[in-house]
Amino acid sequence: MLTDRQRQTLNFIRDFIDENGYPPKLKEIGNHLGITSRGTVHRYIRALEDENLIRVSTGRSRGIELVDNETPGDESIADHENTLPVVGTIAAGLPIEAIEDQETINLNDFFVRPGRFVLRVQGDSMIEDGIFDGDMVIMESCQTARDNEIVIALIDQDEATLKRIKNNQDGSITLIPANASMQPFRYSAERVTIQGRIVGQFRAY
Amino acid sequence: MLTDRQRQTLNFIRDFIDENGYPPKLKEIGNHLGITSRGTVHRYIRALEDENLIRVSTGRSRGIELVDNETPGDESIADHENTLPVVGTIAAGLPIEAIEDQETINLNDFFVRPGRFVLRVQGDSMIEDGIFDGDMVIMESCQTARDNEIVIALIDQDEATLKRIKNNQDGSITLIPANASMQPFRYSAERVTIQGRIVGQFRAY
DNA sequence: AGTATATGCTAACTGACAGACAACGGCAAA
DNA sequence: TTTGCCGTTGTCTGTCAGTTAGCATATACT
Numbered sequence: 001m002l003t004d005r006q007r008q009t010l011n012f013i014r015d016f017i018d019e020n021g022y023p024p025k026l027k028e029i030g031n032h033l034g035i036t037s038r039g040t041v042h043r044y045i046r047a048l049e050d051e052n053l054i055r056v057s058t059g060r061s062r063g064i065e066l067v068d069n070e071t072p073g074d075e076s077i078a079d080h081e082n083t084l085p086v087v088g089t090i091a092a093g094l095p096i097e098a099i100e101d102q103e104t105i106n107l108n109d110f111f112v113r114p115g116r117f118v119l120r121v122q123g124d125s126m127i128e129d130g131i132f133d134g135d136m137v138i139m140e141s142c143q144t145a146r147d148n149e150i151v152i153a154l155i156d157q158d159e160a161t162l163k164r165i166k167n168n169q170d171g172s173i174t175l176i177p178a179n180a181s182m183q184p185f186r187y188s189a190e191r192v193t194i195q196g197r198i199v200g201q202f203r204a205y
Numbered sequence: 206m207l208t209d210r211q212r213q214t215l216n217f218i219r220d221f222i223d224e225n226g227y228p229p230k231l232k233e234i235g236n237h238l239g240i241t242s243r244g245t246v247h248r249y250i251r252a253l254e255d256e257n258l259i260r261v262s263t264g265r266s267r268g269i270e271l272v273d274n275e276t277p278g279d280e281s282i283a284d285h286e287n288t289l290p291v292v293g294t295i296a297a298g299l300p301i302e303a304i305e306d307q308e309t310i311n312l313n314d315f316f317v318r319p320g321r322f323v324l325r326v327q328g329d330s331m332i333e334d335g336i337f338d339g340d341m342v343i344m345e346s347c348q349t350a351r352d353n354e355i356v357i358a359l360i361d362q363d364e365a366t367l368k369r370i371k372n373n374q375d376g377s378i379t380l381i382p383a384n385a386s387m388q389p390f391r392y393s394a395e396r397v398t399i400q401g402r403i404v405g406q407f408r409a410y
Numbered sequence: 411a412g413t414a415t416a417t418g419c420t421a422a423c424t425g426a427c428a429g430a431c432a433a434c435g436g437c438a439a440a
Numbered sequence: 441t442t443t444g445c446c447g448t449t450g451t452c453t454g455t456c457a458g459t460t461a462g463c464a465t466a467t468a469c470t
Binding site for chain 2: 022057060061062063065105106107108110111112118127130131132135136149150198199200201202203204205
């Protein structure tokens with residue numbers, strides 16, 4: 001996992017190469033980061049090399065090289081246009097400023113996987129878990145689930161619901177809504193078919 | 206990998222040929238680079254030849270020739286399946302089956318727009334709106350907000366929080382948490398700066 | 411308090427590089 | 441032939457970029 005400064009360094013190297021066609025030297029990186037010490041910059045370079053994100057020709061000026069990081073082609077463009085910057089954490093936080101070198105997140109990379117699908121949630125049964133009426137949940141197909149996972153359970157091959165699951169000792173299954181006004185229900189294993197477990201959730205305002 | 210001086214030399218050779226139709230001699234290159242020594246220039250020529258960027262007719266005056274450097278276009282389209290199928294609505298619904306004609310959703314198309322960014326939420330102040338500690342919210346930069354929108358409000362240029370907003374008649378602003386254990390706060394307009402309004406929210410399990 | 415990590419600085423070492431210069435050989439004009 | 445231009449090769453020296461190590465501070469975690 002990269003630190004902020006390491007990420008900023010990597011981003012700058014990418015941008016620099018993108019713009020100039022050749023990599024920056026330590027001093028140029030430091031200049032961008034507001035660091036006067038080449039030694040400090042060099043430590044970041046080493047860290048990025050350890051993470052296998054860049055390759056370094058030791059001793060040479062401008063000896064930094066980016067490592068091809070999978071998903072060829074699509075990335076150069078898509079990764080710029082299909083990402084959202086993660087600015088930070090909102091808490092009792094500081095002002096949100098226009099910061100250049102931020103972590104970014106690609107929602108598709110984040111959520112899209114084979115075997116996943118989206119459902120629109122209807123009803124309030126999972127409201128206490130923050131899943132509201134109208135929300136979209138991203139599910140992953142599966143046949144079994146561990147305790148406490150939120151799953152789509154098909155009951156009697158007829159009715160599908162989104163609930164938290166508990167596998168009981170006797171083989172039966174309890175489906176637990178996240179709503180104080182609703183009761184958990186217990187079913188024999190034969191009556192319940194798991195169709196998927198939740199891996200994500202999103203909502204548009 | 207070229208050094209700065211080597212790159213400058215190559216660029217000058219290109220420009221020179223482009224302008225005059227014939228390549229420069231060592232002295233002319235050196236003159237452009239501020240070098241009086243032909244020997245030094247010659248070393249650059251050799252380096253460029255080693256890199257296969259130029260060809261040299263040994264011994265001849267103006268014997269430099271550019272090498273055609275075609276960059277094979279990397280047109281990897283990689284039109285990935287960046288979409289998730291929207292299977293339907295989960296309520297007291299029917300079994301989830303493999304349905305043919307599915308609606309699909311591309312999360313990036315759905316959420317990614319210029320001027321948007323992501324924040325990780327810390328704390329429980331919006332818990333009743335289904336925004337939990339650790340959730341990610343997608344914000345859109347803006348300076349004003351209508352009543353009842355969830356916004357990032359910067360208070361006294363110091364502290365940023367995520368709250369529901371109400372513009373009062375007298376010009377003051379009330380920020381309303383979605384947590385029964387917390388109180389709305391009222392601020393004079395000067396103390397509050399809106400930094401963005403919520404447009405989406407997501408969560409990974 | 412004590413430890414660990416992240417960040418920044420200075421200082422010194424090393425090797426690559428840049429430039430000057432000298433010397434040699436080919437070639438063409440005087 | 442001689443002279444001078446030009447490319448070529450090699451050496452010497454100073455500078456610069458990368459590297460390494462040591463010291464200091466701030467923050468988070470035990």
